[in-house]
Amino acid sequence: MTVPQLRSLVPALVFTIAYAAISLSVTNSYYQLVLTLVPVWAVFGLSWNLLSGYTGLISFGHAAFFGIGAYTTALGQIYFDLSPWLLIPVAAMLGGIAGLLIGFPTFRLQGHYFALAMLAYPLAILYVFEWLGFQEVTLPIKRDAPIAYMQFADPRLYTLLALAIMLATILLTRVIERSRFGMALLAIKQNEAAAEAAGINTLAWKLRAITLSGAVAAAIGAFYAQVLLVVTPQSVFGMLVSAQALTVAMFGGVGTVWGPVIGSVILIPLAETLHAEAGARFPGIQGVIFGFAIICVILVAPEGLFWKLRDLLRKRLAPKATATLDESHAPATTVAAPRPARQRAATGEVVLEVRNLSRSFGGLKAVQNVSFKLHKNEILGIIGPNGAGKTTLFNLLNGFLRPNQGEVLIDGRNMSGERPHTICEAGIGRTFQVMRPFLRMSILDNVVVGAYVRARTDEEARKLAADAIARVGLSAVADRIAGELSTKELRLMELARALAGQPRILLLDETLPGLGHGEADEVVAVIQQLARDGMTIAIIEHTMQAMVRLVDSFLVLDHGAVITEGEPEVVTRDNRVIEAYLGKKWMAHAPH
């Protein structure tokens, strides 16, 4: 672990120590119980966050893991007389296995479908446990060996133990957050397709995430049973349990280690206090107040308290920050080399060959019988009217879509029908028409996501990312948050993300829209420089002026089929191209 990573753990350590100090001074057993439950639900929230917070796949069913853990400690003690010290790790293992078993079929679903499917698991398991006759299970009291069975007379020990589990979970989350694991999950959250395209095996990472998440949830469920002493299906598999994880995480902030902790620290004591104080006077009112408080916070801070506070803090510190930035903020000008100094490479070796590629959606033939060759170090411009099948062609090339027929040969190997991350590994990088930056992350972090496909270590990934950023000329602003960037810088950043995976072929899908004239030139210059460095590029673009200067040859599509291909000078004079795409006006203004 590096020094900055260690430094980032300081707040967690300080918090844990402060919390432990407070709890040690509390002698009232009721307050102590509340103090124990705070880290318990925080850990449960963290385990939920590990899956749902980072991947964006909302799980309504984390009680499944929690309950498995709880019943493991309860039944293990009753039937096998095992100690919870042993049973909690066993529970974690079972939770992990459950995660894998649940994740494998369920990850075929996305969005709401995933959330709803997850909801079903704990409810189904709940009935299984009722059917098995475990409606009410109590942990046997061990009067002769209380410590060996985690039955402390001093309730403060429970709090300390819960804190230890929480600290471990925070550390684990931090490590994951900063590793390729976390980056992969974040990338999945932003855009699963783009993540696949960046070389991330999304299914594998999601399975790892749910396994780990399930293990943590089961471990804390196991500990919770030890605190509650009575396990009923409702109390560990119930809807309210799953909801608790969502509540603390969403209240505190999703996708950050602090979210569930903040949520738990505020909500658990609040609920208890309301229950004790308001509930005694007006029974039932506690639920109303609690719900109302949550609604208010969600309205004011939809992403959770943590992010709201951070944004506020940033705003307050902003004047200072911009002052310092202004000095260093050398505008991201690229080393705009004067135009074409590059020899057109038309007849190098063929790196990508497409043969008779077709794909239809029902009756619509989006791509029909497209064949072309991409030579090494060539820039191929793909043009055509809207709906001509350009983006579909890219999707076929990088594996988002399977062709109905035809072949995509990369270095002579047929890769058609492979998963996108495999194709990315084979050396094809791509950008997207619609930008998908990770707005809360720095430019460097955004780009690192793309580097993992080539890098073996985090270190190496950072280096590749830094190189890629340098190539697009964003080094000066690499530490800024993507949300603060201009469109041009974002386009360059996307380009850098594709470059970080060190592709040999780059598929650029409309890189120039939304850019001013000067800005477009800068981006074009960067692309030219890439070509000069030996990159092979296929680019979709509507800005003909820029394209004519940029590309070595054009491929013109209309209604999914190739109309013509060839050198820009020839293609732009072709009547069919003019008719289908350029329009008559083009002739008048065309650069000759």
Add this chain to the structure above:
Amino acid sequence: MNKTTKGLTRRTVLSAAAAIGVTRVARAQQPAEVKVGLIVPLSGIYTRPGQVMKMGAEMGIEHINAQGGVKALGGAKLKLVVIDCGDTTEKAKNAAQRMVAQEPDLVAATGAYLSSFTLAVTEVTERAELPVLTLSYSDLLTDRGFKYIFQTAATASRQSELGLPTLMKLAEAASGKRPKTVAMLMDNTATSVATAKALKEKLLAQEGLQLVVEEVWTPPLSDATPLIQKVRSAKPDLLLFMPNAVSDAKLGLEKISEFGLGQGKIPTVSFSITIAEPDMLQSVSPDVVQGIMTIVANWGSKGHEDLIAELKAKYKEPWMTQNVISTYGDMWLMKEALEKAGKADRQAVAQAFRTMDAGPSKYYPGGQLKFDEKGRRVGAGVVIVQWQSGVPVTVYPPELAQAQPFWPKKS
């Protein structure tokens, strides 16, 4: 003039102050109040039984205090501390922890209602050594080797052991023949499961009953049609219908009536108080429930007429369910223990419960005011209640019966 007035005033003030001081000291010597706890659900879906238990406790406290409080403690009054145990096991556990932490001078408590909550609550009170009386009847409660729990009701398995043979006798006496076949419809809550286990493993065979239909549902019941259809085609002599939620009971009974099996065409018996709750009449008409019987651990019976009248007048409750009468009785039982202990101390009170032998019980059916080594009341019996003209009345045992039972005749 002025001087004297002042002097007098000052003296008066001083003496008054002294007098007050003396009374304070006197009060401190004798505890004016002894705190007892009631921990029941007062929020969430079990609010209603909790409220009813509170009524019983309040009436009990009022009567005890009006009759001179705890005599062994110089007429100390009982004071009720009410704690909401919520609607989940976790809330119940937290509430119990709050009770023992914030109310250190409680000498005993009662309540919890649902056996899952009682389990959680008593895990806490056992460790805090606070004696707890309970009307919950899960066997598990007193199977844990706990020393501070006292179960006033017959346990679930005991209830079916006691109830079924009685029921058979009743049927034989009233209709002239013994039922031979039985259908069982039950939800899968802990109490129903425990009752069914006892029935299936032993009692049905013992009584020569053949189980022809057995269906289990998970509350809430959404449609009773398939269940009742099976009953109709099997035509059993007896239907054991065991819901634990009023809505489930309503759905089932309405369907029974709709299928033309009501009004005693198939005699229907339950094993919980749900089916005899006042709420039932809000959703079904009296003729739908007419004749239905239930075997319960306690009910307002002969000898409780004044209490029932008071309950009606004060709280507008139409009749006295187990929750009221048992909790009312618990207050008297606590008073009895305090008299025996002679001091307001939870250890002494717990010991008093353990060693108590106070003769026949007035507010619980059958047996003695005496607990065995597990904490179960010795000889705890059951009561059979039957809906008669829109009121569930006690029909068994004869010494408690408010009315004669009638066995619905198979037409």
